[in-house]
Amino acid sequence: MLTHIATFESGRSRAEQVPLITTICTRNNMNETELRNPRVSQLDLFLAFSRISLSSFGGAIFWARRELVERQRWFSEREFVDVYTLGQLLPGPNVLNLTVIVGHRFAGWTGAAAGVAGFLGWPCLMVVGMGVLYQHYGALPYVQQALTGMSSVAAGLLLATVIKLATVLPRHWRPWLFGVLAFVAVGIMRWPLLWVMGALAPWAVFAAWKEPE
Amino acid sequence: MDRLDLAGLFVHFLILWFIAIGGPSTILPDIHRYLVEVHHLLTNAEFVEIYTLAQVAPGPNAMYVTLIGWHLAGWKGVAATTIPLLVPAATLTLLVGHLNERYPNARAARAVRRGLMPITIGLVFASATILMRAVNHDWRGYLITLLTVAVVLRKPWNPLWLFGAGALAGIAGFV
Numbered sequence: 001m002l003t004h005i006a007t008f009e010s011g012r013s014r015a016e017q018v019p020l021i022t023t024i025c026t027r028n029n030m031n032e033t034e035l036r037n038p039r040v041s042q043l044d045l046f047l048a049f050s051r052i053s054l055s056s057f058g059g060a061i062f063w064a065r066r067e068l069v070e071r072q073r074w075f076s077e078r079e080f081v082d083v084y085t086l087g088q089l090l091p092g093p094n095v096l097n098l099t100v101i102v103g104h105r106f107a108g109w110t111g112a113a114a115g116v117a118g119f120l121g122w123p124c125l126m127v128v129g130m131g132v133l134y135q136h137y138g139a140l141p142y143v144q145q146a147l148t149g150m151s152s153v154a155a156g157l158l159l160a161t162v163i164k165l166a167t168v169l170p171r172h173w174r175p176w177l178f179g180v181l182a183f184v185a186v187g188i189m190r191w192p193l194l195w196v197m198g199a200l201a202p203w204a205v206f207a208a209w210k211e212p213e
Numbered sequence: 214m215d216r217l218d219l220a221g222l223f224v225h226f227l228i229l230w231f232i233a234i235g236g237p238s239t240i241l242p243d244i245h246r247y248l249v250e251v252h253h254l255l256t257n258a259e260f261v262e263i264y265t266l267a268q269v270a271p272g273p274n275a276m277y278v279t280l281i282g283w284h285l286a287g288w289k290g291v292a293a294t295t296i297p298l299l300v301p302a303a304t305l306t307l308l309v310g311h312l313n314e315r316y317p318n319a320r321a322a323r324a325v326r327r328g329l330m331p332i333t334i335g336l337v338f339a340s341a342t343i344l345m346r347a348v349n350h351d352w353r354g355y356l357i358t359l360l361t362v363a364v365v366l367r368k369p370w371n372p373l374w375l376f377g378a379g380a381l382a383g384i385a386g387f388v
Contacts (some may be wrong), residue, residue, distance in 0.1 A: 053271065053272045053273075054271050054272075055271065056271055056272060056273070057271050057371060057372075057373055060272070060273050085322075086309070088234075088235075088326070089234070089322060089325060089326065090234070090301065090302060090305045090306065090309070091230060091231055091232060091233045091234045091301045091302075091305070092230050092233055092237075092275075092298060092301045092302045093236060093237050093273045093274075093275040093298065093302075094236060095273055096273060096275070096298070096299070096302050097302045097305075097306065099302075100302045100303055100306045101306055104306060112303070112306070116299060119272075119273075120272070120273075120276075120295070120298075120299075122271070122272065123270060123271055123272025123273065123276045123279075124272075124276065124279055124291065124295065126270045126271065126272070127266075127267055127270050127272075127276045127279045127280045127283065128279070128280075128283050128291065130266050130267070130269075130270055130280065131266075131280050131283035131284055134262070134263070134266060134280075134284070135284070138262065142384055145383040145384050145386065145388065146379075146380035146381075146383045146384050147262045147265060147266070147380075147383065148348060148354070148383045148388045149357060149379035149380050149381070149382040149383025149384070149387065149388050150265045150269070150376045150379040150380050150383065151261045151262060151264075151265040151344065151347075151348040151379075152345075152348055152349055152354045152355075152357035152358045152361070152379055152388060153265075153357060153358070153361045153372075153375045153376050153378070153379035154261070154264060154265040154268050154344060154348075154376075155261075155341055155344035155345040155348060155349070155358045155361075156357065156358040156359065156360070156361025156362045156365070156375075157268070157361060157365060157372055157375070158238060158337060158340055158341040158344060159338075159341040159345070159358065159361075159362050160361065160362045160365035160366055161238070161337060161341075162334060162337050162338045162341055163362065163366060164366070165330075165333070165334045165337070166334055169330070169331060169334065175327075175330065175331035176331065177331075178328075178331040178332050178335065179331035179332065179334045179335035179338075180335060181335065182331070182332040182334075182335030182336050182339070183335035183336070183338050183339050186242045186243065186335070186336055186339045187242055187335075187336075187338065187339025187340075187342050187343065188339075190242070190246050190250065192243060192246070193229065193232060193239075193240060193242065193243035193336075194228055194229075194232060194243075197232045197332070200332055201232075201234075201328070201329060201332060204328035204329060204331065204332055205324050205325050205328035205329065206324075206328070207328060208323075208324040208325075208327035208328035209320070209321070209324035209328070211324075211327070
């Protein structure tokens with residue numbers, strides 16, 4: 001669940017060597033490459049993404065690779081990295097974006113819908129089930145104590161993710177400056193994220209664009 | 214507590230998901246600001262507990278927004294917070310799909326990733342500090358948080374074990 005961010009960077013370094021965003025573009029010339037052209041139905045997509053979703057305690061991306069590359073063999077390793085990298089460039093949960101891309105690629109928009117239904121439907125029901133329990137029993141002393149302890153752990157997991165990510169930042173002042181600015185603006189000043197991103201993101205991307213290789 | 218404005222909630226989440234490059238943890242500070250600080254729809258403690266519960270469920274960790282929606286307004290709330298999550302993914306994938314003939318410039322894609330990476334880190338750090346301040350009232354809470362960090366950085370254990378340990382520490386009266 002938290003490791004999707006931690007794989008942000010590993011996805012990047014491997015993807016440097018492969019042409020980006022090629023997978024979605026080569027949908028039409030799949031038969032040229034003749035790597036594989038599996039017949040995948042909406043039901044297959046629904047079932048595959050249900051399995052990914054229901055097994056993904058602690059990071060959906062791990063289970064997505066296992067299901068799509070190893071089990072179903074719909075993708076080669078490299079195609080999977082390509083699709084995943086594209087999912088990371090788009091906003092929103094990375095594996096959800098991957099679901100839309102994969103579903104759309106194999107079975108059009110109904111395929112994307114089937115994949116998303118499998119991927120989000122079950123967790124949605126489970127989370128609502130937790131919501132019901134929380135509303136009934138959330139105020140009990142033992143439940144409160146357990147939740148407090150677990151929340152301290154949740155904060156630690158997020159902090160560990162940040163530390164892992166920060167170790168791969170280049171040793172250069174500029175990325176660190178952007179990171180600190182984003183933290184201060186959103187975490188301390190509590191400014192709306194939209195304004196902060198509107199001010200910082202174009203500047204950061206432009207700086208990275210200008211940067212020599 | 215403010216009166217709940219579901220349409221406003223929907224629009225706010227929609228905007229957030231369009232700028233959530235880097236994943237669902239990057240928009241946590243703004244969701245907290247909107248719900249807890251500006252509109253007082255949730256208390257600080259409720260916000261953290263709901264976030265934590267969603268982390269224990271299977272599926273993407275973005276599902277904390279669904280649980281927030283359920284807590285606020287039942288199924289209508291689920292729709293108001295969960296549908297926005299799908300919109301950017303679907304529309305942008307359509308957009309990228311239409312750019313089929315033109316191969317996107319790899320340099321541009323790299324610049325976006327490199328440029329936004331540090332901002333993502335800053336935002337996730339902001340999320341972590343907001344959770345810590347909301348849940349940890351004294352040194353014992355911070356000790357559990359720091360122990361979690363130490364374990365995660367050293368051992369590839371499933372986070373569920375850590376949540377279990379945290380729950381036991383809580384029930385034992387440590388926090």
